Amino acid sequence: MDALATRRAVSCCHRALLAPSGTAAPSRALLTTTPRPTTSPAAAAAVALGALSLPSGARTKATAARTRRALRIQPHYSFLHPPNKPGYPAYERPTTDEIIFNPPSSAASVYHTPVKFLPKADPRRRTAALVAAAAGTGSSTPSGLVDLDAFPTVNMPDARPRHHLTKADIEEMRRLRTADPVTNSVVTLARRYECSQLFVLMCCHAPPAHRAKMREEEAKVRARWGPRRRSAREERARRNLMLQNGEL
Amino acid sequence: MKRLRLDRWTSPLLAARPAPCPASRPRAALRPTTAASAFSRGTAVRYQSTDTTPEEHIAAPQEDYDDGTDHVRFPPLEKLPPGAASLPSPPPERALRSAKLAALKARLALPDRVPLQTLARALVDASADQNRLFNNSSLAFVGQTFINYHVSEWLLCRYPRLPMKILYAAMKGYAGPISLHHVARSWGIEHAAAPGGEVDPGLLQFSMHKPGDAFVALGYRRSEADHLKHNKWRHSLSNSVVFDDDFGDLIDTQDQADKMRARPDTEYGNEYTRMLAENAYATCVRAVVGTLYAHAGREPAKAFVKAHILARTLEIERLFSFKHPTRELSMLCAREDFEAPVARLLSETGRLSRTPVYNVGIFSGGDKLGEGAAASLDHARAKAAMNALMSWYLYSPGENVSVPSDMLEDGAKPWTPAYIDMGEVVGR
Numbered sequence: 001m002d003a004l005a006t007r008r009a010v011s012c013c014h015r016a017l018l019a020p021s022g023t024a025a026p027s028r029a030l031l032t033t034t035p036r037p038t039t040s041p042a043a044a045a046a047v048a049l050g051a052l053s054l055p056s057g058a059r060t061k062a063t064a065a066r067t068r069r070a071l072r073i074q075p076h077y078s079f080l081h082p083p084n085k086p087g088y089p090a091y092e093r094p095t096t097d098e099i100i101f102n103p104p105s106s107a108a109s110v111y112h113t114p115v116k117f118l119p120k121a122d123p124r125r126r127t128a129a130l131v132a133a134a135a136g137t138g139s140s141t142p143s144g145l146v147d148l149d150a151f152p153t154v155n156m157p158d159a160r161p162r163h164h165l166t167k168a169d170i171e172e173m174r175r176l177r178t179a180d181p182v183t184n185s186v187v188t189l190a191r192r193y194e195c196s197q198l199f200v201l202m203c204c205h206a207p208p209a210h211r212a213k214m215r216e217e218e219a220k221v222r223a224r225w226g227p228r229r230r231s232a233r234e235e236r237a238r239r240n241l242m243l244q245n246g247e248l
Numbered sequence: 249m250k251r252l253r254l255d256r257w258t259s260p261l262l263a264a265r266p267a268p269c270p271a272s273r274p275r276a277a278l279r280p281t282t283a284a285s286a287f288s289r290g291t292a293v294r295y296q297s298t299d300t301t302p303e304e305h306i307a308a309p310q311e312d313y314d315d316g317t318d319h320v321r322f323p324p325l326e327k328l329p330p331g332a333a334s335l336p337s338p339p340p341e342r343a344l345r346s347a348k349l350a351a352l353k354a355r356l357a358l359p360d361r362v363p364l365q366t367l368a369r370a371l372v373d374a375s376a377d378q379n380r381l382f383n384n385s386s387l388a389f390v391g392q393t394f395i396n397y398h399v400s401e402w403l404l405c406r407y408p409r410l411p412m413k414i415l416y417a418a419m420k421g422y423a424g425p426i427s428l429h430h431v432a433r434s435w436g437i438e439h440a441a442a443p444g445g446e447v448d449p450g451l452l453q454f455s456m457h458k459p460g461d462a463f464v465a466l467g468y469r470r471s472e473a474d475h476l477k478h479n480k481w482r483h484s485l486s487n488s489v490v491f492d493d494d495f496g497d498l499i500d501t502q503d504q505a506d507k508m509r510a511r512p513d514t515e516y517g518n519e520y521t522r523m524l525a526e527n528a529y530a531t532c533v534r535a536v537v538g539t540l541y542a543h544a545g546r547e548p549a550k551a552f553v554k555a556h557i558l559a560r561t562l563e564i565e566r567l568f569s570f571k572h573p574t575r576e577l578s579m580l581c582a583r584e585d586f587e588a589p590v591a592r593l594l595s596e597t598g599r600l601s602r603t604p605v606y607n608v609g610i611f612s613g614g615d616k617l618g619e620g621a622a623a624s625l626d627h628a629r630a631k632a633a634m635n636a637l638m639s640w641y642l643y644s645p646g647e648n649v650s651v652p653s654d655m656l657e658d659g660a661k662p663w664t665p666a667y668i669d670m671g672e673v674v675g676r
Contacts, residue, residue, distance in 0.1 A: 106619035106635055107635065108565055108636075110644045113644075114615060122645070148611060151594055151609075152592065161582075246565070
């Protein structure tokens with residue numbers, strides 16, 4: 001995982017360096033603040049630094065070999081056999097016979113289910129309620145003790161249906177989309193009717209001619225990609241797949 | 249360095265060996281036949297490492313069996329009953345004298361009520377001996393039903409919220425052919441190169457060339473099976489319960505038989521032959537459980553399944569794969585009437601470095617549902633959602649959860665109803 005993350009990060013930084021200033025950190029767009037502007041010192045520092053300087057992983061070495069050496073991350077020394085450290089007791093050295101099992105503390109486990117997910121009749125609920133009563137909070141977990149608004153939110157889709165569109169609205173949406181699919185794009189319609197783009201896609205189909213044209217344009221754009229952009233996209237797709245399979 | 253000529257080393261010793269027992273002397277070995285025409289395929293495989301040229305100096309032929317073995321170099325280990333070698337599998341009375349079989353029975357701590365003859369029968373696959381009175385197909389059918397019932401009831405009670413697909417994968421992980429093959433290997437079962445009446449009854453016997461069609465899984469061949477295979481039709485998971493086998497796989501025995509008939513005989517060491525061997529080993533494990541059930545009863549068989557199959561570790565959390573974890577989590581919260589999930593950045597480090605780490609937690613109201621760390625905000629959020637979903641799906645009432653079959657025991661504790669979940673959040 002480390003190696004993969006490292007390689008991607010390098011290419012990101014490289015791209016950031018080539019891009020005009022001000023677009024250095026596209027990932028920041030993912031972070032939206034709460035309605036009350038956050039006063040998180042970390043976020044503030046990040047914004048300030050991003051405006052002033054380049055990422056620290058940028059290529060600043062004189063030669064390719066030095067850059068490679070600088071960017072190479074050694075594995076954690078518990079994985080090195082035997083760790084070449086003075087005073088490291090021999091019995092603590094890992095051998096190849098051992099299995100290193102070190103899951104992240106946040107990994108899902110059979111032995112820990114969030115209290116909210118427990119069925120009503122589960123005896124663990126009673127214990128949690130006792131703990132909450134002792135702590136004097138309404139919430140059933142210790143996280144109820146801290147003010148959650150201090151942490152900035154990260155985009156999260158709200159899948160709760162609002163049911164605010166009538167049948168007439170949907171008919172109108174369909175009519176608009178069929179009449180002029182260029183002006184009434186999916187994004188425009190979603191913004192206009194205050195619904196998700198997925199809902200627009202569920203409601204209307206663009207005329208086949210428009211779909212063919214869009215597909216053609218996309219193919220043209222794809223044909224212009226060079227090997228770097230293409231491989232970067234392929235790698236991103238593969239990385240997403242690995243993430244979904246729990247391999248990252 | 250000069251090549252070592254091992255055959256030259258051993259030749260004086262072989263020459264000094266006394267003549268083998270006349271009872272097992274092959275009569276036909278003397279007949280002036282060519283090796284290729286006289287040998288059946290199976291025997292050719294079995295003795296492929298031996299010198300198969302007929303020898304003129306062998307005297308006193310007794311038995312009517314011709315496998316081309318050089319009985320001067322390889323004297324038989326035991327005296328075979330007359331006609332044994334012409335049988336497709338070892339005769340049952342030989343089971344009493346097999347050291348391998350006795351060792352296997354002792355190793356598995358099988359009770360005395362289990363006769364060695366039946367244990368020997370459990371080691372004969374239907375592809376080795378077509379006769380159902382002598383192969384393990386009936387025992388294996390009992391065994392597979394017994395194993396699959398206990399594994400599925402245990403999985404359903406222990407992990408009541410597992411999605412259907414994961415449940416099938418977990419079934420396969422515990423009781424599938426590959427797992428049972430590993431179980432059989434861990435018991436020390438080995439296979440004969442080819443089946444036959446003269447083989448040690450303690451060896452697993454199966455044939456790579458003849459389909460053993462006696463063993464039938466519970467299920468039906470779908471009428472649309474050809475479309476499913478060739479045109480990649482999709483089918484819903486829920487009707488797999490009725491149509492497909494216990495692991496959610498399509499049943500197509502005819503197709504398997506055709507495939508086996510079409511393959512060249514000289515094919516070895518590829519994925520297909522490995523699959524055949526694994527299936528034979530798995531069938532043998534099922535037959536051993538069936539043997540135990542037939543001779544010792546339900547309770548010992550259940551304890552045996554628990555000790556040898558359910559005691560194995562399967563990382564169920566590794567079986568999951570999510571397409572849209574955040575969306576699925578939102579739908580779960582909407583379905584269960586929880587507050588809408590909110591992802592919050594709990595901590596971060598190195599945002600401007602090449603190795604940033606973001607730690608994102610997902611909250612519903614004041615409760616944290618999951619947490620994940622990754623090198624980008626999007627990935628961290630997805631990981632947190634996946635962890636939250638997994639902790640939903642991996643809910644377990646406890647380690648020693650009672651299963652329905654516990655009630656069949658004498659003096660069982662009163663039944664506490666198992667937790668039944670309403671089903672998975674999204675169809676996969």
